[in-house]
Amino acid sequence: AQSVTQLDSHVSVSEGTPVLLRCNYSSSYSPSLFWYVQHPNKGLQLLLKYTSAATLVKGINGFEAEFKKSETSFHLTKPSAHMSDAAEYFCVVSESGGFKTIFGAGTRLFVKA
Amino acid sequence: KAGVTQTPRYLIKTRGQQVTLSCSPISGHRSVSWYQQTPGQGLQFLFEYFSETQRNKGNFPGRFSGRQFSNSRSEMNVSTLELGDSALYLCASSPMGLAGVNEQFFGPGTRLTVL
Numbered sequence: 001a002q003s004v005t006q007l008d009s010h011v012s013v014s015e016g017t018p019v020l021l022r023c024n025y026s027s028s029y030s031p032s033l034f035w036y037v038q039h040p041n042k043g044l045q046l047l048l049k050y051t052s053a054a055t056l057v058k059g060i061n062g063f064e065a066e067f068k069k070s071e072t073s074f075h076l077t078k079p080s081a082h083m084s085d086a087a088e089y090f091c092v093v094s095e096s097g098g099f100k101t102i103f104g105a106g107t108r109l110f111v112k113a
Numbered sequence: 114k115a116g117v118t119q120t121p122r123y124l125i126k127t128r129g130q131q132v133t134l135s136c137s138p139i140s141g142h143r144s145v146s147w148y149q150q151t152p153g154q155g156l157q158f159l160f161e162y163f164s165e166t167q168r169n170k171g172n173f174p175g176r177f178s179g180r181q182f183s184n185s186r187s188e189m190n191v192s193t194l195e196l197g198d199s200a201l202y203l204c205a206s207s208p209m210g211l212a213g214v215n216e217q218f219f220g221p222g223t224r225l226t227v228l
Binding site: 034 | 148169
């Protein structure tokens with residue numbers, strides 16, 4: 001069975017400092033992993049996805065994530081936070097061959113000026 | 114390409130009524146999924162339709178139903194509305210569905226308020 005755990009419900013950083021949003025997953029098969037972002041009153045937008053190619057995945061807006069199979073983690077990072085990054089972030093796991101996609105509970109990112 | 118569109122964007126209903134929400138996927142996408150998002154429960158999967166067939170279903174009561182038309186447009190229906198059905202309902206489309214590498218493209222959502 002697949003599952004996904006976002007380890008922090010809220011993260012607060014200062015503008016210009018690094019961002020780290022943590023995600024652990026569980027999957028019986030080779031998973032595909034995604035990060036989505038949701039700004040207030042908007043739908044979700046794909047930031048990046050891992051599909052068993054390179055373990056370090058680069059996404060939009062300077063975000064990247066590293067797939068670590070030994071740690072079953074897929075943490076999202078950004079070197080320098082911007083005010084516009086304030087939003088909710090969802091880690092998602094999907095199994096190849098299956099038809100289920102599981103969303104994490106979300107991490108709300110606050111960016112202080 | 115136009116994105117996923119959902120209508121209406123906002124809806125207010127009273128308990129006991131029923132409601133129908135509509136979703137038009139990105140052109141060429143055959144899979145449409147529906148999600149309910151609430152502050153308490155987060156994002157929960159309702160169901161997925163692919164080529165007019167319900168392929169996957171979440172853990173929601175039978176009051177929640179859906180269908181997909183031959184042009185891939187989808188509707189979601191909730192009967193006998195309860196206060197707890199107040200939520201943002203998100204629709205997502207995908208070229209081939211939820212399996213593996215396929216990312217989903219989300220619409221802006223329909224905000225349903227049940228009074």
